[in-house]
Amino acid sequence: MTLINKEADYALRIFRGLSDGEMHSIKEIAESQMIPGQFAYKILQKLRDSGLVTATRGNGGGCRLNGDLRKVTLFDLMQMIDKKSNVLLQCYEPGYKCPWREQHGGCAVHAGLSGVERELSAVLKAHTLAEFIPSNQT
Numbered sequence: 001m002t003l004i005n006k007e008a009d010y011a012l013r014i015f016r017g018l019s020d021g022e023m024h025s026i027k028e029i030a031e032s033q034m035i036p037g038q039f040a041y042k043i044l045q046k047l048r049d050s051g052l053v054t055a056t057r058g059n060g061g062g063c064r065l066n067g068d069l070r071k072v073t074l075f076d077l078m079q080m081i082d083k084k085s086n087v088l089l090q091c092y093e094p095g096y097k098c099p100w101r102e103q104h105g106g107c108a109v110h111a112g113l114s115g116v117e118r119e120l121s122a123v124l125k126a127h128t129l130a131e132f133i134p135s136n137q138t
Contacts, residue, residue, distance in 0.1 A: 004074075007081045010035045010043050016133045018053065018065040025062045043081070050080040069133055075124035092117065 004012075013033035017024060024032075030040035044063055047053040052067040091098045091110055101107045 004078075005081070007039070007043055007046075008078055010039050011047060011077055011081055012129070012132060014040065014043060014047060014053075015065065015069060015129055018063060019069070019133050021065060023056070023060075023062040023064045029063065046080055052080070069129040072129045073125045074127050074129070075121060077129060078124065 010033075013035055014029055017029040017033045026040055026044060027037065029035070029044075030037045033040075035043075044053060044055065048055050048063075052065065052072065053063050054066040055061070055063045090096060091101070091107070092114070098107065098110070101110065
């Protein structure tokens with residue numbers, strides 16, 4: 001089972017590469033953090049959309065950390081990468097109509113896993129990125 005997928009792993013590496021607070025090119029980050037370039041660009045777009053990374057185009061441009069990693073949890077990171085990452089089963093997605101629950105009035109699997117999902121979310125929310133990426137580490 002993989003909870004932290006490749007994109008989340010690469011995002012952590014990108015944050016590590018930006019943790020010095022300096023401006024870095026996407027190419028530089030990809031090379032220093034050993035991330036394939038096409039993935040680095042794609043993930044940086046998601047991190048930029050979240051507001052945690054700023055990106056400037058053109059000569060002298062690049063990316064820079066724009067947030068405090070002590071205030072960003074693993075749960076937040078997974079939400080930035082995949083909006084459905086906190087969903088254990090498809091039936092937890094908002095608006096999902098479960099034929100089993102509709103026909104039987106409930107589902108023991110759904111009920112049981114909802115507790116697991118709450119516990120997992122609580123653990124992910126309890127850990128900030130700064131715990132894994134000390135400041136000024138490259």
